[in-house]
Amino acid sequence: MKFRTLLFAMLILFVLPACEPDTTYDVVILNGRVMDPETNFDAIRNVGIKDGIISIITEKDISGKETIDAKGLVVAPGFIDGHQHGLEPYAYRIMLRDGRTTLLDLEIGAHGPKLDEWYKRREGNSPINFGVAVAHEFARAEVLDGFTDWKYLYTPDALYSRKNDGWSKTRPTLEQGNEILSLLDEGLRQGGIGIGSTVGYMREGVSAREIFELQKLSGLYGRQIGMHFRNTPGNDVEEIGGIQEMLANAAALGAPAIACHFNNPGYNMVHELLVRMREKGYNVWGEIYPYNAGSTALNAVFLEPEVWVKALGNKYEETVQDVATLEFYTQKSREEMLRKEPIRPVIVYKCPEEWIVDWVKLKGVAIGSDGMPIVPDTGLSWDTPYEDFPNTHPRFAGSFAKVLRLARENNVPLMQAVAMTSYNYAKPLGEMGLKSMQVRGRMQEGMVADITIFNPETVRDNSTFANGAKPSTGILHVLVNGIIVMKDSEPLKEFSAGQPIRFEPLAESKFKPLSLESWTSEFYAVPEDFGGGVPGSQPNKYVSPTEEPDIH
């Protein structure tokens, strides 16, 4: 009897698995058109998922505990949005309807010392993967304005911190500069995905030296800087100049860099710069959102009449629209509103509409929606009906489906569009050592099962400038880490599915404060302040072009 039991056990342990492996997967996706942008694999296959991983991609019959029929549908890597400012429960249903499985805020980001807490708040509370960079403008707000009232810990706090103007207009002393860098360093130490810099909102206060030191710091960690360039929005010369600043630093320092939303005048040259630098081995890349208008706060420095009207030749009546009322501003109504509500959200038209299709044709470019947080978000939750959403820029709801629709309507190869929605962000982030991105953005065996399944004939955006929160359609099923988080276009409250996308926290900081001594030992370029490093220069001496200089 004993011997027979042993034999039976051996049969189960060794013999059975060898001839008949366990073929029950957690989820199977059957008969879909599997597309992998890394290998260009494109064929009808069955996909088996186990323990959150794509275990098998096969022509053979497979079965699982849950089955998704994907006949006639594309099975693509889950969409990665590298530029999303609203990572909150109220946003997740709309994000899932647009196929997004990872949301990253890499342009503004979280306040350095609060980074770990930002991640902790989302663990177990998000059906979508989440990640954040460390915020340059918040480090400046703390050091130069004394702002410490952190509530959201990331972008939505700008609603309050931007009421001051030191973060935007003050040039730090060397000592303040070191404080700013050390706050950023703390966020990098805690595992932040590089630094986010909105220098375009701080063009007077942030010197070329400050940007250089920022990129030097992120480069020490091998991580990128994501930048809203110095002169964005601007004309084609200024736009390109802003990105050349970032790219020259990236090349000199060997530091990765993202050209955030370069869908602006001069985009074709920016694209060529990025492609050529990548060919030479620099880890730099760019993202666009497929709309001809941006969105910002009414008090943005570039909307001041000196810049927006005088320098750039725009008219408020044609270009600056209120998000809530849809009315266009005049110079007078803008001034009145600034007194009441300086950070009121506006839509800013900046390019001809025909350009959008051109952007979708740019090879190698990633999609970053730049979706805006809804602030205040009182009363908004996962359950808020789509119709009850306050208006917002349509990129919030529709960016990814819009790219797929435009690709279909304009004969852009589907594989190219699929790469834009996922792989083109995953690849460069993975190259800088972010492990969670080395196993995403790809439909291959062994990769993480973040998967978006859509109908290539019908997928489309529905959000408009008048109704910015209308969900996309034609995206049917979404999996995050192997868990079905949307079935038949119905988002499911699977709040344990989303995983943090971050670096491992480090015990030691890598930053060494700048000092005159260390500097002069290497370069004759004394950093008395964060200005150009001219020996003998004094802090805070910068004279804004809008102010009358004291000398005649």
Ligand SMILES: [Zn+2]
């Ligand atoms: Zn921006």
